[in-house]
Amino acid sequence: MTEGNFVDYVKLHLKSGKGGQGSAHMRREKYIEKGGPDGGDGGRGGHVIIKGNKNLWTLYHLKFKRHISAGHGEHGRKQEMSGADGEDQYIDVPLGTVIRDKETEEILHEVINDGQEIIIAKGGLGGRGNTHFKNSVNQTPRYAQPGLEGEEIDVTVELKILADVGLVGFPNAGKSTLLSVITAAKPKIANYEFTTLKPSLGIVEYRDYQTFVMADIPGIIEGAAEGKGLGHRFLRHIERNSTLLFLIPADAPDIVEQYQVLLDELRRYNPELLDKDKLIAISKSDMLDEELKGELDASIKGKFNNVPYLFISSVAQQGLQQLKDKLWQMLNN
Template sequence: MKFVDSAKIYVKAGNGGNGCMSFRREKYVPKGGPDGGDGGRGGHVFLKAHRQMSTLLDFRYRKHYEAQRGVHGQGAKKNGKMGKDIVIPVPCGTVVRNTETGNLIADLTEDGEELLVARGGKGGKGNPHFASSTHQAPRYAEPGGKGESLEIELELKLIADVGLVGFPNAGKSTLISAMSAAKPKIADYPFTTLVPNLGIVQYRNYNSFVMADIPGIIEGAAEGKGLGLQFLKHIERTQVLAVLVSADSEDIAGEYALLLKEMEKFDPQMLHKPRVLLITKMDIVPEGFSCPAFGDDVRVLQVSSITGLGLEELKDALWEKIEPSRDVSQECKTESE
């Protein structure tokens, strides 16, 4: 399935049905009063988050959504039916903005979360509503209201516990395939990964966490070079960052510093996330390899996705940083309930 993480669509709620101007006409009732029915409300337009969806691809082929208008009122005080609502499914993690103003409308992160994005027009009132003691035969009925319409921008930001960050060929795709059932494309050349990949990592005691592999970062990624700007946003939501540097790098410390610099330029808050530094490809470590010192504030792990070296220790280290945020999230959810 092709990965698409942005789209613009036009949504139009249904207009309300018109109220009816009618008078009762029956045998032996020569002066029947007004009996026009009300018009039905126009259909609303909703967005609904679905965890089964993983891309905005559908919106590349359909860009216009319009809900049904309300049915007009009829005589004999028959009210018109409401127009049918439209519910548009989107992936969890979809950010919704008003295209014209750029204002954030909502951030849909929970499965089943709904957003009323365009409200249907009110149904018009029939002429009985305008009768009074001095005006008993009103020849006026209210027209239906206009349904709201707007163009919205949808932007998908993946929701994962761990985000893998590194230069091209740092071993991100190999790592995620070794730790989960994800099967990204793997080859020995830069930019093998062209779209983000998600993998579910099974942990002890029936726990699990989601890992995201994004295309490799290059210097200047925060300004849009390479694929960085397009995909750095997908690690904004992650709880933990795993920064990967290959053991055969000529300057491990320099690469690590450069990756942090690019993330900071894109969003300074990224550097406040818990993170670990992974020295990858230890199965091909050059002779005389010596890992540079990074200080006590940086957790450094040496791993090999081919031999499995350090992978269990890596799971423990990641879970140690993920679990506190899971507990806080659960507490907040319990309090809200």
């Protein structure tokens, strides 16, 4: 999947089908001139249904489908035959998708299971035929119910990536490089900020053919919680990760301060993010000799509030197995 094909936010106008009209037919046959009512019921209008699909990773297939409508129910017919229900319209979405009301921004539904079906717009009920209105006083009712209108709603559909590990760091911290080295993912890599504009997923192969999923998400900056930079577009993907891997380069002016800024942005966006398991990886450590690494280790020890940290280098492939071991331990603790 190319970066341009990754879509994590779309707006949709949904309309369910109208119910079919009941029939007011009277039975007329060759030897029965004045038969009673035999009008059938109208069919139900089609629903608009959201369905979870584990094989999807993006909302790209909805990018050009702004209006989605279900089928109308058929009208009732003679001989008490009911009309067919309108065709339901299914919308497949990736797991981790959130459906919001466009006007109020209220969360209506969350899709987290494969095959999960949610009726987002119910089809209108079909009208009842005239057979339902026959009684001792009125033996030949010549009226039937009309079908009810369907529902119409504007929604926003946003994807929050489901991954085991989410990479958190400032732009150009080395997140894409790490993902490209320990997975088969091929994110865009360059020596400038905001190389990654959209999330990338990679499967990390561990011992004994076991795997876990890692997500490289656009770099965070100060003010992201208020929408600055890539803002909420970045932060909403962090919510679904069970473990957060903070990546801070060894040449950062102040490693501890950078970690605190990242924590503060997560706290301001959603305080619950701080309850997730956290691990700090100090990247680009191949630039340090043993003496400098020892001095840096001594200067930061005990300043991360018991959050474990380790030194890695994606380019020199140093410390990567220890990183995978630690992440696997945290994911299966």
